[in-house]
Amino acid sequence: MSIRHGLLALLERGPRYGSQLRTEFESRTGSTWPLNVGQVYTTLSRLERDGLVAQDGEDDQGHALYSISDAGRTELRAWFETPVDRTNPPRDELAIKLAMAVGAPGVDIRAVIQAQRHHTVKAMQDYTRLKAQSLGQAPANRDEVAWLLVVEQLIFQAEAEARWLDHCESRLIRLAEAAATEPEPGPPPGAAARTAGRSRTRR
């Protein structure tokens, strides 16, 4: 996740110090992805090394202030203008789990799907309560609007997962029905001894 660009975006609004950036990052995103101050300073020093931010004196309390450079503004602009890459999706544990569950001996894939659906819908209930709470107070400033967007992103993602689970279940049922009406394929020649006692063997 791009803490780098998040910090640049906050610095575009004026010079800030480390723990202030952390607080602002979290109020934008509702502490969905908490930062520690160490991460903030590490990122700031890399940004400084790359010439995207510069130290810019201290405030009254002696906090070291950072400000964005012209190169930093160019970098930030490019970030907003470039779509987030989705062509190289991260490994998804649920997709891998279901892929492995297909035809796995002793695994009831519908039970796997239902357990996940339960968990996902429950998470959506939690997010929806957060959202209702946020809407109940009518978002008043940009932090609250930003946070609402983040919560809704969580809801949409969970929804996509729940719908995909429904889809998996109905596809599996259709495939099972189709398989049940097809004639049972005979074992390959010579395989009978090895597969004896097993209902299905895949290789």
Place this chain on the structure above:
Amino acid sequence: MSLHVPSPAAPPLTVDAPVLELRSLTRTHGTGIAEVHALRGISLSVYAGELVAVMGPSGSGKSTLLTLAGGLDTASGGQVIIEGQDISTLGRKGLAALRRRSVGYVFQDYNLIPALTAAENIALPRELDGVSVRKARKEARAALEEMNLLEIADRFPDEMSGGQQQRVAIARALVGDRRLVLADEPTGALDSETGEAVLALLRNRCDQGAAGVMVTHEPRYAAWADRVVFLRDGSIVDQTLTAGADSLLAAGGAE
């Protein structure tokens, strides 16, 4: 990820009787080889203040459950108890009165009366229940206003869009002081913003003390409920618990 999730409203006091109770409910259609078990023994209690969502694949018995709960169809076995009364003991007139007084029902296909305007559709059940015409009309306008529909008060169903008809049907179910609101896919014809507004209304009505059961296949809307019941082949196979008892985030279970 770490989110602070607000706790749901206080769980219903279990000393209160449920507003709706289904006991070992079954419904069978046809006989012999044509026999279809639409419901195979459903038990479910819904308390005042609670919104329950029913999810399940098409044909799993969701609409059957709702029509039985609303006294619109007769069970093959088991009992439906509304506000402490076994509805099979009420007789036709008693049941009709209970339905008008206590049950708001939103049908999957709206079911508005074509010869009546939006406002008249909403006022009719109240008038039938003895509320004065004046008062019923006033309530109807207030209900339409709540749904942002006042401008179509005098239109007939065939002069409304599907989404408008659906919202009028919902206003009709919510008008008056019904303690039980049953809704079959109430968001079916609605775009996501209107669908959400409808859910907010249902939620609000339950927060004010009604008991609600909503059938939906959309997880986004089910998520507004306190409890989600999963139906498969006429049976309840699973449900999420009320009152966030297994709230994964509160338990710190999210990665």
